[in-house]
Amino acid sequence: MSSLPLQPQVDLTHHLSSETRLRKANPMKAIWRLTRRKPDMISLANGDPHYSLYPIRKVSFEVASVGKGVQDPVASWRAGPSAPSQTFTSTTDSQGPLPLKRALQYSAGAGLPDAQRVVTELTNYYHSPPDHIATLTLGNGDGVAKCFRLLGEPGDNFLADEFSFSSLTNAPLSHGVNWVPVRIDQGGMIPEDLERIMSTWDESVRGRKPHVMYTVPCGQNPTGCTLNLERRRKIYELCQRFDIIIIEDDPYYYLQYDPIDEDEPVSPDTPFQLIPSFLSMDVDGRVLRVDSFSKIMAPGMRLGWITSSPLFHECLVTLTDASTHHPHAFGQMFLVEMLHSSGWELSGFDRWVRSLRAEYQRRRNYFLDLFHREVARTGFASANAPEAGMFVWIRVHIEKHPRFRHDLLALNEETESSGNTKVDLTAPRTNTEELMEELFEKCLDAGLVIMPASVFVAPDNKERKRMEDEVPIEDRLNYLRATFAGPEETMEPGLAILSSVLKEFFADKKPSRVELEAPSSQLVGDLSKQ
């Protein structure tokens, strides 16, 4: 894997979608800029309500104390109402970082300059990106969807982890983007599979070569896996070699854990090195990093940011001006006050997220202990310890099921008129998909909701020909996604249900294998009734 010589500025304009190229900047902006032509301009131009007519004069947020006096901010906070707190307050004319009269006015698509500044400082602290600018978003989903819109053209092929969070990968399908899955193992996306796809891509058969990759590098959703540094470097080099833009969606970045065998109690002061992001190595400007507060503050914040090259930043702002317009004031006020010297500051934020990672690591360990005791012991399922995020990817040993079949491929044999036998090598070889659906239904009947792997498979565009060298995903659906983010009191009963359902499911010896020699369509029909 050789890397291209590093170039300080790579022209990546050709990655922009037609819509992005056609999009013109808001024509009012040129006029608004004129109000700064000289000092003391009088404006009769804008329909901005005067701040004296806002009915709000004070907004306060009571939040956790994270100062040095609080040893473990998250543990202390969870203790209840007696936990020490501090309050972020903005008033109309406050001397604080962001007076209401400014926050509540119309502002720029990239966000209020104050908010843009604090997220930039945060990004610089954790990633030190080469030459990048922040654009505020309305949360992770908005950020990712905007990246797709920025780059996605009808007929485009985008690369993604073969199992991905479908709420997000669903978005660009309607504007004509197809997903090309890249194989993953417990270490995340496999660089060699990426290289295989790109170097064997035949545009005459498969259409435009993939030019965008969407990936969750830490605590990947749903598999929980995290790319190690070596793979990140390889993947970045491959993206340089094949000219691919990376959408680095990293909501679990701060929730990185120690390996499970070093299971010592952690505290916010435990030394811990966060893994370098794609952004941190992005000399070309080919990374769009999407950050979110949903997992480390609260999902309802609906505020995040994209860090990108100046080119992509400009286009994202123009897209924002033509869609969502600027982000909301209340969230930006919270953010600016939180990171200001009168608030938590960056050091307090860092203490909070380190304390939070310790809390989630405790939960992960608790969950895995239960899992090994309740579920793994059955011999019908196993799981690796995730190094980040919120999810455990449970492998169901479906091959142990009495009704498991691995001979479906032969059933698909067709005899051509020439007398030769033709086998569709892209058809499933096993009945994994049907069995897993049956297991999922059994869990529901027993009162447990757990995510089946099938919902994380990006829907194939019907027109896209599947390659014969791809192992059919239907044969690899023997996984369930469970979370350890929820309340601990649900974990024990939840895993107990899973354990008993697995035992019952794998004990099933009816209908017998002899009866099963019926055509597979009938098999599916039978199962769907259960």
Add this chain to the structure above:
Amino acid sequence: MSSLPLQPQVDLTHHLSSETRLRKANPMKAIWRLTRRKPDMISLANGDPHYSLYPIRKVSFEVASVGKGVQDPVASWRAGPSAPSQTFTSTTDSQGPLPLKRALQYSAGAGLPDAQRVVTELTNYYHSPPDHIATLTLGNGDGVAKCFRLLGEPGDNFLADEFSFSSLTNAPLSHGVNWVPVRIDQGGMIPEDLERIMSTWDESVRGRKPHVMYTVPCGQNPTGCTLNLERRRKIYELCQRFDIIIIEDDPYYYLQYDPIDEDEPVSPDTPFQLIPSFLSMDVDGRVLRVDSFSKIMAPGMRLGWITSSPLFHECLVTLTDASTHHPHAFGQMFLVEMLHSSGWELSGFDRWVRSLRAEYQRRRNYFLDLFHREVARTGFASANAPEAGMFVWIRVHIEKHPRFRHDLLALNEETESSGNTKVDLTAPRTNTEELMEELFEKCLDAGLVIMPASVFVAPDNKERKRMEDEVPIEDRLNYLRATFAGPEETMEPGLAILSSVLKEFFADKKPSRVELEAPSSQLVGDLSKQ
């Protein structure tokens, strides 16, 4: 103008864009729904952070008192820190309308059910729509852009007031929508012009017949005009007849004023009837009404809602799930608390907006008094009193300018090879555009920013052939948009500048008309240097 027989349900599916039809619901939703299959389901399914891990335990908003004890809430509020206030507070577990633990979690694309309910009550109170549902948006711009995306197809023609707010009409151009301007006069969109356009539309020349109309019916931006009830009824009937969807963008609905000649002091208790909206008469489900809090609360709220038929609502939710995701918690908390019985309630909201309309009416009257004294007296400009909104549309009597020309059409004559003279009837007849640009530059030089009409002309798609029966918009650019929403202390000096610039501009007798017989391109060149 005959109306079609009223139909309780009209199938309007054919108006949806290809993208909307292709868009699939978020595949996770089906799973999330399963958690409600039976009571006491245990979920290990979702990556929702537990509320005990949100670092926020209280959010409060100190707002104006609007109770009956406060006679004129806006006037009282503007008096300063001594004005009575009340506080909306949410805590993690509060008994109030929306505890933080619920508000700050992931929620539905249409908005939190509580927020959806309060805006529905508000809409029902003012509009009593026949059969419509609310979808929350991230403010007016987001709402309008989503309507465009819902309905707009590459090659589509959308109707709009011939002068429109370009920040919004700019949005769908990049996805291939063309604007077809409908003439307006001081009463707003002219129904007869709409009828002319639709009944003479030749699809073989102009492409797909317009099927969507975008309009601001109250205090139209930029012209300030308001459609009266008779025109609204006529336009709605025409939209039934020609099968047009109406996007009713109505941010100034609550800011409706008395006619200027009934200029008596108004108070919140002055009886006043708001004009019926298109939504209120929408028996077919062809109106998408976009509401906003920007002008009556604060622009930074970035929260509004669309009221539409159930069909369009479903599609808007799917679009939201694939783009912005659900709206932010802080704004929804504010909204729910404001309209709850522990907050302002609907009656208090009504008192606030009536008081606000009285305040803006005072500002409008103050502005117009100044305008007549300072500007109209010059004889070079005039203005009508707007019945709603924030804008005065100032007509510049450009025909009085010494360098005004109305003979440009003849200059464009071409002699064809046959010897016949060919005139491009769609070319400008006058030099209005150049003179207005000159005037705008003179205002800037004198320290005044005011909006020229030219920025409100939706950019023509180059491929669209202009019809010969359209009067070129270039000949009707002799308007300036001024606002009376800004601080009163800028109005007097601002209008004084306008007055002196107009006097100087109209006194200009150089270069003489003789010198001006140069080709018009050179004329523009000369002027642009000034």
